[in-house]
Amino acid sequence: MNKVACHYCGLPFKALRVQPGREYFCCSGCAIASRVPVDANGKFPTNPTLLTALGVGFVFFNQLMFWLLAVLLIREGRAPMADRFEAASLAAGTLAWVALVVAQWRLGARRWVDAVAGALTAGLLACALANGSQACAAAASAALATWSVRGFLNKKTPGKTGVGG
Numbered sequence: 001m002n003k004v005a006c007h008y009c010g011l012p013f014k015a016l017r018v019q020p021g022r023e024y025f026c027c028s029g030c031a032i033a034s035r036v037p038v039d040a041n042g043k044f045p046t047n048p049t050l051l052t053a054l055g056v057g058f059v060f061f062n063q064l065m066f067w068l069l070a071v072l073l074i075r076e077g078r079a080p081m082a083d084r085f086e087a088a089s090l091a092a093g094t095l096a097w098v099a100l101v102v103a104q105w106r107l108g109a110r111r112w113v114d115a116v117a118g119a120l121t122a123g124l125l126a127c128a129l130a131n132g133s134q135a136c137a138a139a140a141s142a143a144l145a146t147w148s149v150r151g152f153l154n155k156k157t158p159g160k161t162g163v164g165g
Contacts, residue, residue: 001014002014002018004018006025007034008030008033011026028103028109032107036050056096056103057145059092059096060092063092063141066085086132089134089137090129096145109148121141124136124139
């Protein structure tokens with residue numbers, strides 16, 4: 001294993017195969033953050049990575065909204081309608097989870113820690129689907145989303161180059 005520096009935040013980490021000139025990222029969040037440029041005025045230009053991140057956020061928001069609507073309908077005694085919203089919430093949670101995993105894979109988040117995070121959240125999602133637990137589905141989506149964008153919290157270190165190799 002060779003040590004490389006993250007192209008976005010500059011933190012060192014180990015990579016199996018280092019190719020000269022390739023950008024390496026310590027997490028999928030750094031990979032996303034590097035692909036969403038910010039201009040001198042602090043504005044984000046529209047690009048596919050930003051649209052994907054916003055789309056996943058919208059699906060996650062709808063997952064939580066459907067769950068809340070189901071809870072409110074159950075309190076009103078409208079269980080058949082609540083069941084539909086619970087199913088919609090589980091479907092939205094599954095869609096958000098799959099979209100996050102695909103986005104991470106396409107952005108190059110293929111380290112063992114990313115696989116462990118994916119497996120743990122997949123277990124939560126499987127529990128949610130098996131038991132109909134909206135809380136497990138929301139926890140799975142929220143945990144993987146937090147894991148996916150943790151690179152936004154890392155500040156780009158100006159003194160580090162981040163070139164692998």
